Amino acid sequence: MKLRPLFRSAAFTLLVIGVAFTIIFPLYVVTKNAFVEEKEISGRLAWPWSPIPQTFTTDWVYYLLSESDLVSSLTLTIFSTLLSVGISLLLATPAAWALVRVGGKTNTGFRATGFILTFAVMSRMFPSITVGIPLAVILIRLMLHDTVLGLAIGFTLFSLPYSLIVMKSQFDTIPPELEEAAMVDGYSRFSAFIRVTLPAAAPGMATAAIFSFLFAWGELTLPLLITSANRPLSVMIWRYLRGATMAQGSAIAFIQLIPVLIFTYILQRFLKPEYLAGAFKY
Amino acid sequence: MKGEQVTYWVLIAIPIVFIVAFMVYPAILSVSYSFSHPEGGAMPNTLAYEQNFADPEFSEAIGYNLLLVAVAVPLELLAGIFMALILSRQFIGRGLLRAIMILPITIPEVVFLVSMKTMFGEKGVVNSMLFYSGLPYQNLWLVHSPINFVIIVLVEIWRTTPICALLILAGIQSIPAQVYESASIDRATTWMKFRNITLPLLKPAIVATILLRGIDAFKIFATPWVLSPSIPTMTGYAYNIYYLRFALNPVGLARAAVSADILALFIVVFSYVFVRYTSR
Numbered sequence: 001m002k003l004r005p006l007f008r009s010a011a012f013t014l015l016v017i018g019v020a021f022t023i024i025f026p027l028y029v030v031t032k033n034a035f036v037e038e039k040e041i042s043g044r045l046a047w048p049w050s051p052i053p054q055t056f057t058t059d060w061v062y063y064l065l066s067e068s069d070l071v072s073s074l075t076l077t078i079f080s081t082l083l084s085v086g087i088s089l090l091l092a093t094p095a096a097w098a099l100v101r102v103g104g105k106t107n108t109g110f111r112a113t114g115f116i117l118t119f120a121v122m123s124r125m126f127p128s129i130t131v132g133i134p135l136a137v138i139l140i141r142l143m144l145h146d147t148v149l150g151l152a153i154g155f156t157l158f159s160l161p162y163s164l165i166v167m168k169s170q171f172d173t174i175p176p177e178l179e180e181a182a183m184v185d186g187y188s189r190f191s192a193f194i195r196v197t198l199p200a201a202a203p204g205m206a207t208a209a210i211f212s213f214l215f216a217w218g219e220l221t222l223p224l225l226i227t228s229a230n231r232p233l234s235v236m237i238w239r240y241l242r243g244a245t246m247a248q249g250s251a252i253a254f255i256q257l258i259p260v261l262i263f264t265y266i267l268q269r270f271l272k273p274e275y276l277a278g279a280f281k282y
Numbered sequence: 283m284k285g286e287q288v289t290y291w292v293l294i295a296i297p298i299v300f301i302v303a304f305m306v307y308p309a310i311l312s313v314s315y316s317f318s319h320p321e322g323g324a325m326p327n328t329l330a331y332e333q334n335f336a337d338p339e340f341s342e343a344i345g346y347n348l349l350l351v352a353v354a355v356p357l358e359l360l361a362g363i364f365m366a367l368i369l370s371r372q373f374i375g376r377g378l379l380r381a382i383m384i385l386p387i388t389i390p391e392v393v394f395l396v397s398m399k400t401m402f403g404e405k406g407v408v409n410s411m412l413f414y415s416g417l418p419y420q421n422l423w424l425v426h427s428p429i430n431f432v433i434i435v436l437v438e439i440w441r442t443t444p445i446c447a448l449l450i451l452a453g454i455q456s457i458p459a460q461v462y463e464s465a466s467i468d469r470a471t472t473w474m475k476f477r478n479i480t481l482p483l484l485k486p487a488i489v490a491t492i493l494l495r496g497i498d499a500f501k502i503f504a505t506p507w508v509l510s511p512s513i514p515t516m517t518g519y520a521y522n523i524y525y526l527r528f529a530l531n532p533v534g535l536a537r538a539a540v541s542a543d544i545l546a547l548f549i550v551v552f553s554y555v556f557v558r559y560t561s562r
Binding site: 012013015016019020022023024026027029030033042046047048049050091092094095097098099101102119121123124125126127128129130131132133134135137138153154156157160161164189190214217218219220221224225234237238240241242246249250253256257260263264265267268 | 286287289290291293294296297298300301304305306307308309311312315365368371373375378379380381382383384385386388389390391392393394395396397398399400401403405406407409410411413414440444493494497498500501503504508511516517520521524535538539541542543545546549550553
């Protein structure tokens, strides 16, 4: 009689382990590829594939970090990603705050949540390919083609609606009385926002920033279309994807993976499922 | 008070202007490109459309794209509900599993594809596992075949199940526990509870998941382009035309725009019909 629940919980545990394994295993494959010698990737040690690395070398990673192409690609990716996080927060934070306050006490019937969700869904409806080719033409006209700012504008298109959702739900949790108390003390509405509400909204800003960072960092289709000479890391990996050997591709992928793992670790601590409503990236 | 309202509306307008300038306006330009003359004439015409529809690869791309959406999205939803049900239970390591589950959302697509190339390559992981277990192995995973289609769908499920699961999970957590308690008093089985309580109350979450996931599924590009190079999706077709076949010339521009615009049209029609149908 006691056996059945035991069996069921064992099966459940196995299921959980299986799911976790399925998610982590591909990442292990990339990491292993990045640190084994050539002969284990395409040479005599390559077949059959062994789950345990038989050789170890940091040559690939060193080689890539000394290659000037890749170093400039890495710096381009870092700067454009950070710039896009900045633009995205700079535009989304005041807008989300205004959306929460605009009705004021006199209810104008304006529904901020509905507005933001519509905005997010509508902007997701534009495929990268439809936007990307004309955007490249526009950026060339604006002399922003192949620049950090041009790339950052492209990235921001995806993170902005998402940042709006996160910031709106963050400002919803901050009571307006806090701001009003500061205004009684002589602050204007705007400086009360800067000095009182904004510091209280720091967790939401962190979430929005990390998500914007991660999305821009891994974005492939748009940079593929709007850059030609200066290309971010995703596009550099893309070049190797149709080639035969995966060693260089894996090494770049590993470099690209490190910040993702760090930020994902930070992110999961204060992630709320509903934040993800606008976070559909793929 | 009046001035304050104006400031609010200006602050709200700035992101909208940004999106209109760099997303909506390019999309409109794309439509005008699709009607431009491939040889550079001034009059708008439908030559690019005619050329595209005369190209068998284009209709193949449309069919393949739609088939992927139709097969992958329901499976992703089912896998998402399944994962959400796991995560809604209390068990040791639940926090850890949730942390791991976020990874497919945050891992760059290309990083994952590098891994999949190694998985299904000729000397890859899958073939080696077949070899170890004494089964016949093949090196045809990555050429166009039904198995290849299955692989692409599985890869998409890997990448998108977590996002579906988290959305569904938010829905599950909003169902009050008392409903389940009173069902238990009436001796409802687990399945009956799922069928008669969880599923109906989850409808809004499921609708949102299908809508958002469906929109994004249409845009599928990198996975088939890397894992099944012979048949592109609609994005892949436009990319091939513009960057490979007619490298950056007006013919390619017009024809790529046609493929891109038809894709956008599919998404708009899907969203409109879906929202109309489900909001009744």
